Amino acid sequence: MATMDHILTWIYRRWLPAGVLWQVKTREKVVYLTFDDGPIPELTRDILEILDQYNAKATFFCVGENVRKHPSLFREIKEKGHAVGNHTNFHVKGTRGGVNRYMEDIRQAGAVIDSALFRPPHGLITRRQVKVLSKEFSVVMWTVLTRDFDYRVNHEECLKRAMNGIRPGAIIVFHDNLKAREKVLYALPRLLQFLGEEGYETEKLG
Numbered sequence: 001m002a003t004m005d006h007i008l009t010w011i012y013r014r015w016l017p018a019g020v021l022w023q024v025k026t027r028e029k030v031v032y033l034t035f036d037d038g039p040i041p042e043l044t045r046d047i048l049e050i051l052d053q054y055n056a057k058a059t060f061f062c063v064g065e066n067v068r069k070h071p072s073l074f075r076e077i078k079e080k081g082h083a084v085g086n087h088t089n090f091h092v093k094g095t096r097g098g099v100n101r102y103m104e105d106i107r108q109a110g111a112v113i114d115s116a117l118f119r120p121p122h123g124l125i126t127r128r129q130v131k132v133l134s135k136e137f138s139v140v141m142w143t144v145l146t147r148d149f150d151y152r153v154n155h156e157e158c159l160k161r162a163m164n165g166i167r168p169g170a171i172i173v174f175h176d177n178l179k180a181r182e183k184v185l186y187a188l189p190r191l192l193q194f195l196g197e198e199g200y201e202t203e204k205l206g
């Protein structure tokens with residue numbers, strides 16, 4: 001299963017145009033934690049507290065409609081010194097509908113999310129969309145998927161996936177959503193503990 005993931009990602013990476021960010025180029029022991037889909041009252045604050053406990057900085061790829069529903073949570077993320085990114089307004093799949101509709105949705109999200117970072121929902125984006133988006137955004141993909149959203153992946157495996165993927169400049173994906181909640185609350189503090197022991201720092205993108 002992991003092998004299949006790797007093969008598909010490998011093909012996808014080569015198919016997408018250059019300029020899409022899969023890993024930050026660095027030799028420093030630094031990794032980039034990212035949280036997609038929030039903010040939501042059921043989880044975002046817990047994530048912020050855990051990050052604070054470990055003095056960690058992260059990037060939150062937010063959904064525009066969630067930002068509109070929970071503006072104070074969105075403000076808290078920024079006030080705590082984390083970065084925010086655009087994750088569309090309605091969590092739109094990039095492979096559906098044309099470029100213009102996709103861009104329109106992203107602009108709606110941009111009205112409430114002031115950021116030049118963009119991550120496509122479901123990780124799905126076309127070559128043409130990348131070309132158009134790259135004029136305004138840095139399109140951020142990932143180095144490590146914890147698969148915290150996947151019911152077939154349990155707490156321990158989620159943590160193991162994150163730990164196994166640690167290397168300088170790695171971009172790690174977690175989800176700030178209900179499906180991932182229990183796994184994030186389990187894996188995040190343990191990962192941060194591990195990173196500290198390995199001499200790694202966390203930074204926000206941007």
Ligand SMILES: [Zn+2]
Pocket residue numbers: 036037087091120121122
């Ligand atoms: Zn998402």
